[in-house]
Amino acid sequence: MRKLSEASSKLSSEFELIARLTAGIRVSRRTILGVGDDCAIVSRPRGQVLFTIDSLVENVHFDLRWGSPQALGARALTVNLSDIAAMGGRPRACVVNLGVREGITSRKLERIYSGLRDAAREASTDIVGGNVTRARELSITIALVGEAGRGVMRRDAARPGDEIFVTGTLGDAALGWRILAGKLEARGNTKKNRAAEKYLVERFLRPHARLYAGQRLAALRSAPAAIDVSDGLIQDLGHILERSGVGAEIDALRIPISPAYRALMGDDLVHALTGGEDYELIFCVKPGRAESELSRRLGVGVRRIGKIVRGRRVDVIGAGAPIDGGWDQLRSRG
Incomplete structure (x- = not known):
């Protein structure tokens, strides 16, 4: 050196x-x-x-x-x-x-x-x-x-009929970043909104890796396709679809968002769908797994948000407006 x-x-x-x-x-x-x-x-x-x-x-x-x-x-x-x-x-x-x-x-x-x-x-x-x-x-x-243990989760393992799940809540870190960068102002100055802003900022500054959840998922009899949410749900799910040669249908109304997110954004799901750096897990498993069962197994809340289908596109149902993009390392943030 x-x-x-x-x-x-x-x-x-x-x-x-x-x-x-x-x-x-x-x-x-x-x-x-x-x-x-x-x-x-x-x-x-x-x-x-x-x-x-x-x-x-x-x-x-x-x-x-x-x-x-x-x-x-x-x-x-x-x-x-x-x-x-x-x-x-x-x-x-x-x-x-x-x-x-x-x-x-x-x-x-x-x-x-x-x-x-x-x-x-x-x-x-x-x-x-x-x-x-x-x-x-x-x-x-x-x-x-x-x-790696006996099972390894890969992006190329998704198959038509698999159900798509995510851990935790999405969009929090993206909002936290926008608050810190001065790009998002809360509606009003209520105590509730200030608490929501603090929570969202902490989600950006102090993320948690879902190590235990990942290990428990990989131990399933058939290890699911998986990826972490670093660049946004739509973009990261797209990596699974590309590697697996499949498409997906996503129910936007089932995207899990936190009370803090809803306090600031209401029903606007753009940041939950495209915001990055939450470091939650997206995974695709064969049908028949209940949210409650998976939540207990992984030690974190889990939500079913859609399914894998034939084809090569993502259809987001109920988003209200076309959804495009995610966080790109080589593109400046807006």
């Missing part, structure tokens, strides 16, 4: 900074050698290996003024954990790359890492190494290794 020049008078050299950031890291027995060498050494997984990578980039995915550095660090890992959840796996170990711009202090980076460490500990994930480099904007890139 090349030495990192000081981004400010308070920022240490690269190796001093790495030592400070990783001082509190504890690893499990499956990590043979963690931070400190050219490579980490981890024990071989018992099942199939899952591998994913994702980034959060300043002014694309976050604004440092919006929340605490700890929440940002936890969120950076959560977006990777959600990929593992969508495959039904268990996270094992990750490496972290920080791109640090001028003006970022060591203290802020330590707080980011504190949140990251807490999220890793909660998800039984070892942080085994990383890198620090100069950058024009602050970025956090995490590569995560997971382990």
Whole structure:
């Protein structure tokens, strides 16, 4: 690694900074050698290996003024954990790359890492190494290794007749982002609306990966097709349909939305259908599974929203107006 020049008078050299950031890291027995060498050494997984990578980039995915550095660090890992959840796996170990711009202090980076460490500990994930480099904007890139059990959920497993379900509620994070970005004003200034705004903002800043739900789904006799909602229901479901060569019918009136969402948006379902970063799961299972049964099994509320059909298109019934798009990483948000 090349030495990192000081981004400010308070920022240490690269190796001093790495030592400070990783001082509190504890690893499990499956990590043979963690931070400190050219490579980490981890024990071989018992099942199939899952591998994913994702980034959060300043002014694309976050604004440092919006929340605490700890929440940002936890969120950076959560977006990777959600990929593992969508495959039904268990996270094992990750490496972290920080791109640090001028003006970022060591203290802020330590707080980011504190949140990251807490999220890793909660998800039984070892942080085994990383890198620090100069950058024009602050970025956090995490590569995560997971382990699949007997069943693996894939996008290409949907079949005509399968029923489509989602966990939790949709659209909350999209509204939270719009509130933080000043693009959404609540109707009035009631105490109820202020509480709704707070809830929606928290859903954006502190998402949760559905790891347990994913593992329970993958353990079904026939592992369902699945994906996490990172770019919006319509766009993410579209990935399943494309990979499986099928179409879908969605009942917009069955899309699960939170009381906070309804308080601000009423019956407008656009953000629930197209908003991203909720990190809930969409999954397609054979007919006969009740919502109540699946909710108990997965430990989270589940709603049936439609079915897989022959063809290659998505029909959204009851939306009122044509629905198009979702969150695109290469397109600026409106």
